[in-house]
Amino acid sequence: MFSRVARPSTNVLNQLVKNFSTTQAANRKVAVMGASGGIGQPLSLLVKNSPLVTELSLFDIVHTPGVAADLSHIESPAKVTGYVGADQLADSLKGCEVVVIPAGVPRKPGMTRDDLFNTNASIVAGIAKACAENCPDAVLCIISNPVNSTVPIAAEVYKKAGADPSKIFGVTTLDIVRANTFVAELKGLDPTTVNVPVIGGHAGITIIPLISQATPAVEFPADQLKALTERIQDAGTEVVKAKAGAGSATLSMAYAGARFAFSVIKALNGEEGVVECAYIRSDLTESTYFSTPIVLGPGGVAKNLGMGTLSAYEAGLVEASIPELKSSIKKGEDFVANM
Numbered sequence: 001m002f003s004r005v006a007r008p009s010t011n012v013l014n015q016l017v018k019n020f021s022t023t024q025a026a027n028r029k030v031a032v033m034g035a036s037g038g039i040g041q042p043l044s045l046l047v048k049n050s051p052l053v054t055e056l057s058l059f060d061i062v063h064t065p066g067v068a069a070d071l072s073h074i075e076s077p078a079k080v081t082g083y084v085g086a087d088q089l090a091d092s093l094k095g096c097e098v099v100v101i102p103a104g105v106p107r108k109p110g111m112t113r114d115d116l117f118n119t120n121a122s123i124v125a126g127i128a129k130a131c132a133e134n135c136p137d138a139v140l141c142i143i144s145n146p147v148n149s150t151v152p153i154a155a156e157v158y159k160k161a162g163a164d165p166s167k168i169f170g171v172t173t174l175d176i177v178r179a180n181t182f183v184a185e186l187k188g189l190d191p192t193t194v195n196v197p198v199i200g201g202h203a204g205i206t207i208i209p210l211i212s213q214a215t216p217a218v219e220f221p222a223d224q225l226k227a228l229t230e231r232i233q234d235a236g237t238e239v240v241k242a243k244a245g246a247g248s249a250t251l252s253m254a255y256a257g258a259r260f261a262f263s264v265i266k267a268l269n270g271e272e273g274v275v276e277c278a279y280i281r282s283d284l285t286e287s288t289y290f291s292t293p294i295v296l297g298p299g300g301v302a303k304n305l306g307m308g309t310l311s312a313y314e315a316g317l318v319e320a321s322i323p324e325l326k327s328s329i330k331k332g333e334d335f336v337a338n339m
């Protein structure tokens with residue numbers, strides 16, 4: 001049986017060994033939408049470097065021919081093609097099984113993720129429409145903020161287009177990656193062995209680390225637990241401030257996005273027990289989208305593992321997150337209804 005907090009291996013050597021020691025891995029075509037950006041470029045590098053991927057399609061409104069030419073010289077099997085501009089959007093998606101979407105503007109100091117809504121809502125809606133038309137069976141991994149709204153936007157666009165929205169995922173993996181790192185730092189642990197599930201959404205108080213379910217088990221006094229939880233919730237802002245106007249997290253996000261995409265591909269390839277947290281359609285709370293650990297399968301979500309047993313502190317955080325989640329979801333759904 002899988003553990004609800006099993007941690008996927010992203011070690012490239014492990015992947016290589018696995019790839020060559022199992023029976024023929026399926027051919028996998030991955031698209032990165034927004035591939036020329038701060039996240040898009042390092043994410044595309046990691047995907048190009050993976051033996052799990054046979055074709056890599058790079059789309060952006062600028063610079064993709066250059067990014068594709070550059071990446072195509074790397075001695076890994078994936079064939080790289082660059083597509084640029086709205087005219088090439090449909091072609092960039094044909095035959096893709098996994099589409100990772102970091103297209104859109106990032107935060108500047110003083111901005112919340114919701115401040116990005118006006119620009120990014122239409123970017124994500126446009127890409128989702130093209131996905132519904134050109135690769136409706138692909139798994140969509142949405143990184144563009146505000147994730148709490150962009151995932152409902154993509155789902156509503158799919159419904160309008162008559163496509164099945166059940167393989168649309170909001171990528172919250174960076175919150176898990178940060179929680180693992182910060183817990184390891186505080187406890188003197190090897191960060192590669194730590195796993196902290198993070199549930200809820202991907203903005204401020206909706207980011208809910210479940211320290212009580214961490215593996216290995218860790219304990220903190222109440223004041224330290226509160227400070228740690230708030231640091232995980234505000235970690236994106238920590239990077240935005242440090243970059244002082246030059247954007248938000250890009251390198252750690254590329255790592256996290258690649259980790260999620262590789263988990264999706266492993267599940268598509270039939271690997272069992274692949275668990276990741278992700279922001280998906282959910283009936284576990286009053287919020288119609290909610291992130292929890294899920295078992296990924298060839299068809300998307302194989303099983304939602306739910307919230308597990310929460311501490312009183314964590315239950316309070318969940319309760320406090322619901323109004324904000326509901327309003328972000330409604331904002332996204334209303335946007336598509338009025339399109």
Ligand SMILES: NC(=O)c1ccc[n+]([C@@H]2O[C@H](COP(=O)([O-])OP(=O)(O)OC[C@H]3O[C@@H](n4cnc5c(N)ncnc54)[C@H](O)[C@@H]3O)[C@@H](O)[C@H]2O)c1
Binds near residue numbers: 062116
């Ligand atoms: N989910 C997360 O944990 C997380 C973490 C960090 C950043 N983000 C979000 O990811 C997004 C991208 O951040 P970034 O730092 O890479 O920004 P960036 O500005 O460096 O790159 C964005 C790229 O998107 C491209 N783009 C714009 N409109 C497009 C369209 N219609 N189609 C395709 N591409 C388009 C731009 O040309 C640019 O290359 C932002 O919304 C940011 O808030 C999410």
